[in-house]
Structure formats: C-alpha cells, structure tokens
Amino acid sequence: MxxxxxxxxxxxxxxxxxxxxxxxxxxxxxxxxxxxxxxxxxxxxxxxxxxxxxxxxxxxxxxxxxxxxxxxxxxxxxxxxxxMQIHSLAKGEMVIIRNAMDEKIEEINQLIRRASNIISNITGYTAVVMSPQLSKTVIKSVQLLNINERRTLVVVVAGGGIVHNRLINHEKTIGNIHIAKLNQAFNIIISGKTIDQISMPMIRDLQKDMNIPSEVVMPIFEAIEDCVRKIETADVYLDGITNILNYPEFNDLIKAREVLDLLKEKDIISQLALETSKKQLDFRIGSENEINEMKDLSIITTIYGREGKDMGTIGVIGPTRMTYGKVVSSIKYIGELLNREIIRMFGEDP
Missing domain, CATH: 1.10.10.10 (Winged helix-like DNA-binding domain superfamily/Winged helix DNA-binding domain)
Incomplete structure (x- = not known):
C-alpha cells in the first residue's frame, strides 16, 4: 500500500x-x-x-x-x-484437527463438509468451503440400470468417490438389449476421460451409429450431461452461521438478522469465495466488501487442491475484530490436510 x-x-x-x-x-x-x-x-x-x-x-x-x-x-x-503475527495452533488443537481429518473418507464432498465443520469449531466463526471445480477429474464409468421397462437409472461415477445419478421415465418401453448397447457405447467414449475432454456433441453423434430410437437415446444423453455438469460445478458449504451472534458487535437484533440472512444466501457467499479463489491468502476487511451487510465483517480465504488441476477455496467470515493470526494459521493447516487427502483420493488419476 x-x-x-x-x-x-x-x-x-x-x-x-x-x-x-x-x-x-x-x-x-x-x-x-x-x-x-x-x-x-x-x-x-x-x-x-x-x-x-x-x-x-x-x-x-x-x-x-x-x-x-x-x-x-x-x-x-x-x-x-x-x-500480524501468525500464531501456531496449540498442540491440542492440531491433534483434534488431525484426528478428525484422519478418519478415512472416500468421497470428496463429505471430506469438504468435514473440513468446514472443523474450521468453524476451531475458529469460532463462520466457515465457508468451496469444493474444487472438477474439470480435470476423470470419469470412471457410466452405468445404465433398468428399474423397469419404462424407468432407467443413469449413474455417473468420477474420481474422488463422486457419484451423481438421475432417474429417467421413458414414454415407451425400453429393453435390456438397448440398455446394454448404450452402456457399452457410453463407457467407450466417456470412461477414462477428464470432464473437460468430454464433448456432448460427440456423445450425441452416437445416435447416428446406433439403431436405437431417438426418444430412447436423447433422455439418456441429457441425463448424462446433467450428471457431468453437477460433478463439474463447485458446491459451497457453510458451518457455524449463528456463531456471529456470540460477538457483541451483533447484539443489535436488526443488524444480526441482516447478517444471518446474508450468510444463508449461498449464491452470494459462493461469489465472494470465487472472487478470492486465485490468491494463496486473501483478506476482505469491512468496507472493502461491496455488499452493504458485509461492512462490519471480514472474510479470509486461502486456496487448496491439486496444483494446476482442481482448486477450491476455504475461508472464514467473522467480525472485523477477528483473531486474524489464529484464523490464518487454522485455515492454512486445514488446507494442508485437505491437500493430502485430495491427493490420496485422486492420486490414481492422470
């Protein structure tokens, strides 16, 4: 400055x-x-x-x-x-965090929810964790399961234990032979590729090469596309929203309600996290925030994830009178543990 x-x-x-x-x-x-x-x-x-x-x-x-x-x-x-002095976490706090993160979790969103809860408990503020945008994640398989002659469950499995599914209702009867052919075709095209390598027009071209009615194929195409989009889209997790009420700055009920209402707006919080998602460590203090309800709050964020691949954001929202040094040491330490677990989950991916 x-x-x-x-x-x-x-x-x-x-x-x-x-x-x-x-x-x-x-x-x-x-x-x-x-x-x-x-x-x-x-x-x-x-x-x-x-x-x-x-x-x-x-x-x-x-x-x-x-x-x-x-x-x-x-x-x-x-x-x-x-x-600011970056305070080392107390040994007891580090043990609590490490033990919580060491419980082997095989699904990335569950891991991120756990991290959010730990950050909130350790800092006493509101934790915000945005999952990585998984455009570099490998799709492991596509599974089509006939529930009955007119209902098909589409399941897309990706790295990091991520599974998304969608149930389709068909207007006409669809047989197991068609399902088997589509299963094989989709897995040839999709399995082993990262999300950003998958071309939906390329998948739709399959229909030209298969003797299967379009009214059967198109809903399945759309379901797969929807599942892939959900895998790629970053989710945001908040914990400890009501922690803000523990601080005297928010004793005024009207002011407290405005802040609580803001923290419940996930789209707004997601945008705040995205704005800071390219920096190793970022501070937005009070009036530096564009949103009026954030003028008495600070947000501190850092990034985590596989360098050059899938990066997410972890952070803390609290009063401008927050213990900045402890918050920084907490989110950095948890970020390191998150990185370790993400490498374990995705380590087999190219």
Whole structure:
C-alpha cells in the first residue's frame, strides 16, 4: 500500500497494541491501558499524542467522545499486511484437527463438509468451503440400470468417490438389449476421460451409429450431461452461521438478522469465495466488501487442491475484530490436510 511508510516504528507498535487489545476485549483502548499493559517505555501523554496522529491518518477512530480508540478498516488492513503475527495452533488443537481429518473418507464432498465443520469449531466463526471445480477429474464409468421397462437409472461415477445419478421415465418401453448397447457405447467414449475432454456433441453423434430410437437415446444423453455438469460445478458449504451472534458487535437484533440472512444466501457467499479463489491468502476487511451487510465483517480465504488441476477455496467470515493470526494459521493447516487427502483420493488419476 502507498501508505505503508506513513508510520514509524513507535506508531506501528502502538497501533498493534490497540488492535491486539481491541480484538481481545471488544472495548475501546485508551492510552493508559497501553502504557500499563505493554511496557513500551512511553508515558500516557506520549502515547496519547501518537494515538491522535494515528486517528488523523485514519488508522483508528474514536467511537464516543469520552472513549478510547478502536481500529478502522484501514488500521486492520495495515495490521494484516505488516503487523500480524501468525500464531501456531496449540498442540491440542492440531491433534483434534488431525484426528478428525484422519478418519478415512472416500468421497470428496463429505471430506469438504468435514473440513468446514472443523474450521468453524476451531475458529469460532463462520466457515465457508468451496469444493474444487472438477474439470480435470476423470470419469470412471457410466452405468445404465433398468428399474423397469419404462424407468432407467443413469449413474455417473468420477474420481474422488463422486457419484451423481438421475432417474429417467421413458414414454415407451425400453429393453435390456438397448440398455446394454448404450452402456457399452457410453463407457467407450466417456470412461477414462477428464470432464473437460468430454464433448456432448460427440456423445450425441452416437445416435447416428446406433439403431436405437431417438426418444430412447436423447433422455439418456441429457441425463448424462446433467450428471457431468453437477460433478463439474463447485458446491459451497457453510458451518457455524449463528456463531456471529456470540460477538457483541451483533447484539443489535436488526443488524444480526441482516447478517444471518446474508450468510444463508449461498449464491452470494459462493461469489465472494470465487472472487478470492486465485490468491494463496486473501483478506476482505469491512468496507472493502461491496455488499452493504458485509461492512462490519471480514472474510479470509486461502486456496487448496491439486496444483494446476482442481482448486477450491476455504475461508472464514467473522467480525472485523477477528483473531486474524489464529484464523490464518487454522485455515492454512486445514488446507494442508485437505491437500493430502485430495491427493490420496485422486492420486490414481492422470
């Protein structure tokens, strides 16, 4: 940032003290508190003058005339880029996370749901995890199963234990011979290919080479296409939505309801995650968020997955007064464990 040279070492130390104290207490921080708690070798008057400078520069604000100071969004931004200490997770926390992630799960979306729950429990905030966009995932098989003469179950199986299915109702009777021919043809064309190698027009050309009525073939084509699209589409998982109510910033019921309603809008949260999905570590702090209901919230995200293949996003949404250092260490550690499990699940894929 252009203003990172505005602060000398003394101002930086005082700003860090204010933010660390405010994160812990949720109370405005005064000069006497800093002088007493942090042993900076400075008197209250000197600290008060430095705080006046920090306020004039926009790093802190005074919520009430007689109160101490609280960080501004600009102050938090400077903090995460220059002052924040990444705290190592406690050994007990690491054991809890590792044990939870070590329970062998063979389906990627179940793994991601587990990660979301762990992040929420460890940080105390709202966790958001977006599954990888699996365009590089290999389709392992297509299975057509006749339920009866007019109903067929289409099952598409992909790497990472992903299975999607769709039930088709036929207008006319379809025999097992047709089903067997289609099963063989689809698996020749689709099995072993990644999603981005599959051409739906190519699949539709099959009909020209098979003596099977179009009213039988087309619904199956469409069902396979729908299953492949669902595999490729990223899902978003949220955990701990109501955790926001544990913080005094949201004691106001109207404000709390607005935030809770926002967090329930998965399309909006998905878009927020997508906007940060190309960065190893991203912070959106308060007013940096375009959505009005997010102005008192911060979102921290990082990416995970197989480098160059299928990348997803994990993150945390909480008040701007969040424990940034602990959140970063938590999502990074869980991201590393997710990477390990994803490699295990997809390791056999090219």
């Amino acid at each position: 252009v203003w990172e040279n505005e602060l000398n070492e003394r101002k930086r130390t005082i700003l860090k003290s204010i933010i660390d104290d405010y994160i812990q207490s949720a109370q405005p921080v005064g000069s006497r508190t800093i002088a007493r708690k942090h042993e900076l070798g400075l008197g209250s008057a000197t600290i008060r003058n430095e705080m006046a400078d920090l306020e004039e520069l926009g790093y802190i604000t005074q919520p009430h005339t007689s109160a101490g100071r609280i960080p501004s969004d600009k102050g938090y931004r400077f903090y995460v880029e220059n002052l």
